[in-house]
Amino acid sequence: MRKIKSVTHAFLSRQLPVLICLIALPVAAQQQWQPIANDGLRDPAGPAVKVLQPPGEALSQLAPDTAGNQVRWVKALEQGQIHPLSSLHADTKIQTYERDMLLNLRGGMPVVRFPHGIHTKWLDCSNCHDHLFKKQAGATKISMFLILQGEQCGVCHGAVAFPLTECSRCHSTKREDALAELTRGAAETGVPLPATLPTAMAAPLPKAPEPAK
Amino acid sequence: MTRRARQADTGASRLRTVLFAIGLAFALVPAPAAAEYGDVVLNRYAEKEGMRPVVFPHWFHRIRFRCKVCHFELGFKMRAGSNEVKMNDIIEGRFCGMCHDGQIAWSVENCDLCHSGKAGLPPGIFGGHETLGPGRW
Numbered sequence: 001m002r003k004i005k006s007v008t009h010a011f012l013s014r015q016l017p018v019l020i021c022l023i024a025l026p027v028a029a030q031q032q033w034q035p036i037a038n039d040g041l042r043d044p045a046g047p048a049v050k051v052l053q054p055p056g057e058a059l060s061q062l063a064p065d066t067a068g069n070q071v072r073w074v075k076a077l078e079q080g081q082i083h084p085l086s087s088l089h090a091d092t093k094i095q096t097y098e099r100d101m102l103l104n105l106r107g108g109m110p111v112v113r114f115p116h117g118i119h120t121k122w123l124d125c126s127n128c129h130d131h132l133f134k135k136q137a138g139a140t141k142i143s144m145f146l147i148l149q150g151e152q153c154g155v156c157h158g159a160v161a162f163p164l165t166e167c168s169r170c171h172s173t174k175r176e177d178a179l180a181e182l183t184r185g186a187a188e189t190g191v192p193l194p195a196t197l198p199t200a201m202a203a204p205l206p207k208a209p210e211p212a213k
Numbered sequence: 214m215t216r217r218a219r220q221a222d223t224g225a226s227r228l229r230t231v232l233f234a235i236g237l238a239f240a241l242v243p244a245p246a247a248a249e250y251g252d253v254v255l256n257r258y259a260e261k262e263g264m265r266p267v268v269f270p271h272w273f274h275r276i277r278f279r280c281k282v283c284h285f286e287l288g289f290k291m292r293a294g295s296n297e298v299k300m301n302d303i304i305e306g307r308f309c310g311m312c313h314d315g316q317i318a319w320s321v322e323n324c325d326l327c328h329s330g331k332a333g334l335p336p337g338i339f340g341g342h343e344t345l346g347p348g349r350w
Contacts, residue, residue: 039248041268048329055249068250084279124285159338160251160271
């Protein structure tokens with residue numbers, strides 16, 4: 001018993017500082033919402049700092065996150081915490097598209113499941129097509145190198161949408177799960193999978209729910 | 214314990230002490246001045262025309278409007294620095310002027326609320342993370 005105690009004590013006294021560091025560093029590194037006067041951009045002597053809303057006042061009320069604005073913007077939207085307008089003019093055509101895309105099917109990282117649905121809640125098709133990505137699946141070679149330089153997905157992710165430090169939010173699907181899904185889709189539609197898998201394919205559409213009797 | 218092992222042990226404990234000190238410093242010292250993620254500075258023309266740079270907070274606007282309102286309806290291109298926004302456009306109801314008209318949002322007479330940046334700020338996106346992305350431009 002005494003031995004266990006002394007071993008525990010020795011472990012704690014030696015490892016505790018390291019544990020504290022490991023816990024404290026990420027917490028400290030996480031950017032906190034700053035008051036307007038302390039954002040490094042606005043002139044603290046100017047009139048704006050007295051008038052403008054501090055980010056923490058609004059953002060602390062929304063679904064929390066550990067990166068970017070520390071807000072899960074999609075969750076905040078879906079849970080009705082925010083009600084952003086889709087258009088200013090009544091005659092603007094709002095376009096949405098629901099189909100998921102499976103990207104990076106032949107890469108080393110897990111497959112990317114790109115949800116068109118979530119993106120078109122915020123954006124119009126023309127924000128990405130065709131100048132950033134061609135509409136045809138696989139026609140645009142998507143590269144992490146370009147994304148990290150602020151091209152392709154990096155136009156928004158890393159600037160206003162969740163940052164590129166959050167790898168697994170995009171690389172979210174195990175390769176075997178993606179393949180199983182595509183195989184199932186191929187069996188349902190009768191269109192066989194190509195012998196050589198392309199880098200990107202549209203995910204099969206989810207089965208329409210049974211009509212209620 | 215051999216001498217070398219003792220030295221290695223001292224080295225490891227020193228390292229732990231240093232790490233601990235760094236951790237403590239991070240935990241106790243208040244966070245340095247930092248822009249909010251997605252803040253944009255517009256200063257292509259402002260200071261040349263004798264006004265302070267404009268600071269545009271994405272976070273405030275996206276609570277109220279989806280991205281497509283400004284980046285599709287109003288015609289703001291997505292890439293920072295690719296929009297030539299002049300005060301005349303805004304007064305005539307283009308770009309920011311579509312809302313900042315005294316009806317939806319404050320009107321152009323409130324110069325200082327937008328032209329609020331420190332002198333000499335370069336245009337670009339601020340508050341970004343440690344990637345080479347637009348946050349670091």
